[in-house]
Amino acid sequence: MSSIRVTEVLAALSLTTDLATGMPFEKGLATCLVATALADRIGLDEADRRVVFHAALLGAVGCTSRASENADSYADDIEFQRAYHTLDPGDSTVFAGQMRNFGSWAAGAQTALRDRFVTMAPKGAPVAVRSVCEVSRALGPRLGLPEGSVRALTEVKERWDGLGAPERLHGETISLAGRILHLAEQTILSLGPNAIGSGAAAAGAIEAGTVIASGRRDQRAVLTELRRRAGGHLDPELVSVFDADPDAVWGALDVPDLLAAVVATEPGLPTVIRPAERDRLCLALAIVVDLKGRYLLGHSAHVAQLCDAAATLSGMNAGDRATLRAAALLHDIGRAGVSSAIWDRPGPLGAGDWERVRLHSYWTDRVLRRCPGLTDLADVAAGHHERLDGSGYHRGVRVHDLSLAARLLAAADVFAAMTEPRPYRPAAELSAAAAQLTAEAAAGTLDRDACAAVIEAAGLRPPRTEWPCGLTDREVEVLRLAARGMSNRQIAADLVVSERTVGHHLAHIYDKIGRRTRAGAAVFAMEHNLLPS
Missing domain, CATH: 1.10.3210.10 (Hypothetical protein af1432)
Structure with a gap:
C-alpha cells in the first residue's frame, strides 16, 4: 500500500461512532452524503463544502465523552444515545410520546430512568454536552479538520429554536455548517432503523452499501418529519431548499457503496498520507x-x-x-x-x-x-x-x-x-x-x-524528566484520578490530602492544560501519554 486517503481513516471513525451511539451502521456516511449534496444545492464554495463534509462525517466524534456517566445514570449508554438523538423538546405532543418510551431498554426500571432524565436534563444536559464539545475541539485538529468543521461539531446538539445545548444558540448564531448537519442527520434518522444497515444491536451479516435504497420508499414520511421540525429543531430555509427539490439530495444516497461514494464526494484535493x-x-x-x-x-x-x-x-x-x-x-x-x-x-x-x-x-x-x-x-x-x-x-x-x-x-x-x-x-x-x-x-x-x-x-520506557504544560508530579496524580471520574472526595482519600487541596490542584491543572471537563482532561492525558500510570 503506497498511500492512504485520510478520508478512508476518518470513515472508520465515523463507523465507530455509529456503534457507540446505537445508530445504524453507516449512518454517518449517509449523513455526510446528504449534507454535502445540500451544500452543493445551496451553492457553497469548495472550502465551505469541505467544512460541511467533515462536520457531517464526524458529527458524533465526541460521543464517548460521557459514556460511563450515561451508563451509570441510564443503565446503557448506547441505548440512551439512541433515544437522545431523536428527542424533540420543541413539540410538546411529540416529546410526551417520546418520553413515554424513554428507558424501555431497561426492564423494570423504565419509570425510574424516565424520572431521572426529566429531573436531571434541564441542568445536566448543558454540562454533558459541553463535555462532548470539548472532546470534539481537542480531537478536531489532530484529525486535520478545518476550523469551521470543529465549530460545527460543537453545535451538534444546538437547535434553531434555542432549546439545544450547551450554549442554547438559536437561529443564525448557529453556523451554516451546523444547521446543514442538523438537517442531514434528521433526514437519515427519519428514514428509520432499517434503512442503512442493522446497527450495533444486530451483529449479523452487514455488507458494504447496505440497503439504503430500501428506506427511500419513506421519502414522503421523511419530508413530513423535516417540515414538522422546521422552525423548531431545524433551519426553516434549509428545509425549504430540501423540500423544493428533494431528488437533488436523495440522489446522493442512490449509490451501491456509501463509503466509496463518500471518498469520491470529498470536496477539493484529497489529503493523502503514507x-x-x-x-x-x-x-x-x-x-x-x-x-x-x-x-x-x-x-x-x-x-x-x-x-x-x-x-x-x-x-x-x-x-x-x-x-x-x-x-x-x-x-x-x-x-x-x-x-x-x-x-x-x-x-x-x-x-x-x-x-x-x-x-x-x-x-x-x-x-x-x-x-x-x-x-x-x-x-x-x-x-x-x-x-x-x-x-x-x-x-x-x-x-x-x-x-x-x-x-x-x-x-x-x-x-x-x-x-x-x-x-x-x-x-x-x-x-x-x-x-x-x-x-x-x-x-x-x-x-x-x-x-x-x-x-x-515493558522495561524499555525511559523515565520522564518533565510533564507537559508545566504540570507537577502531584498534579499528574490528581489528573489521572480525575480523568477516571473520581470525585474530589475520592481523590482526596486516595492521595491522603484534603478536598480543598484537591480543588486547588484541579483549578491549576485546568488552567495549565486549557480544558474544563473530565472528558477533556482525559483526552489531554491520553494525548500526552499520561495514562495509564
Whole structure:
C-alpha cells in the first residue's frame, strides 16, 4: 500500500461512532452524503463544502465523552444515545410520546430512568454536552479538520429554536455548517432503523452499501418529519431548499457503496498520507474508544508502545513495526459497540454480557475491513483475543493462522491489561504480570517468544524528566484520578490530602492544560501519554 486517503481513516471513525451511539451502521456516511449534496444545492464554495463534509462525517466524534456517566445514570449508554438523538423538546405532543418510551431498554426500571432524565436534563444536559464539545475541539485538529468543521461539531446538539445545548444558540448564531448537519442527520434518522444497515444491536451479516435504497420508499414520511421540525429543531430555509427539490439530495444516497461514494464526494484535493504516518489519526480513534470506560483510558496507546518495543526486540523491520503499531492502536475500536455498563462493571458478567464482549473484536474487524486505508490492519488488530490453541475469539483460529505481529499484539494486550487497574481488581505489579504471561506461554495459549519480547519491552520506557504544560508530579496524580471520574472526595482519600487541596490542584491543572471537563482532561492525558500510570 503506497498511500492512504485520510478520508478512508476518518470513515472508520465515523463507523465507530455509529456503534457507540446505537445508530445504524453507516449512518454517518449517509449523513455526510446528504449534507454535502445540500451544500452543493445551496451553492457553497469548495472550502465551505469541505467544512460541511467533515462536520457531517464526524458529527458524533465526541460521543464517548460521557459514556460511563450515561451508563451509570441510564443503565446503557448506547441505548440512551439512541433515544437522545431523536428527542424533540420543541413539540410538546411529540416529546410526551417520546418520553413515554424513554428507558424501555431497561426492564423494570423504565419509570425510574424516565424520572431521572426529566429531573436531571434541564441542568445536566448543558454540562454533558459541553463535555462532548470539548472532546470534539481537542480531537478536531489532530484529525486535520478545518476550523469551521470543529465549530460545527460543537453545535451538534444546538437547535434553531434555542432549546439545544450547551450554549442554547438559536437561529443564525448557529453556523451554516451546523444547521446543514442538523438537517442531514434528521433526514437519515427519519428514514428509520432499517434503512442503512442493522446497527450495533444486530451483529449479523452487514455488507458494504447496505440497503439504503430500501428506506427511500419513506421519502414522503421523511419530508413530513423535516417540515414538522422546521422552525423548531431545524433551519426553516434549509428545509425549504430540501423540500423544493428533494431528488437533488436523495440522489446522493442512490449509490451501491456509501463509503466509496463518500471518498469520491470529498470536496477539493484529497489529503493523502503514507501508511507509516497513520499513527496521528489512529491515536484519535483510540482515544475515542478508550473513553468508553473509566478503566480503559490510555490502554490502546499502552498496548501500541509495548508492541513497538517488542517488535524492535524481535527484529521486525520499520515498515512492519509501523503497521503493527497502527493495528495495536485500533485493536479495541470494536469496544464502542458494547455498553460502558459492561466495561465499568465491578462484578462478574453474565453469559449474555460475555457474548457482547466477545463481539468487540468482530466489530474491530468489520470496521477495518470496510475502510480501504485500514484493511491491511484487520487480521492483526481483530486477532488480539485469538490464542495458539484455538481457544480465543472471535474466529477461534489456531497457531498456524497467527502472524508474528498478531502474536505480539495478543501478548502485549494481555500484559498491558494486567498492569492496568480494572473495576474488579487493582493493577498487577510488573513482576506478577510477567509471571502470568510466562505461565500462559507455557500452557500453549500465547507465543513464548512474543511473551518474552513483551516482558523485556515493558522495561524499555525511559523515565520522564518533565510533564507537559508545566504540570507537577502531584498534579499528574490528581489528573489521572480525575480523568477516571473520581470525585474530589475520592481523590482526596486516595492521595491522603484534603478536598480543598484537591480543588486547588484541579483549578491549576485546568488552567495549565486549557480544558474544563473530565472528558477533556482525559483526552489531554491520553494525548500526552499520561495514562495509564
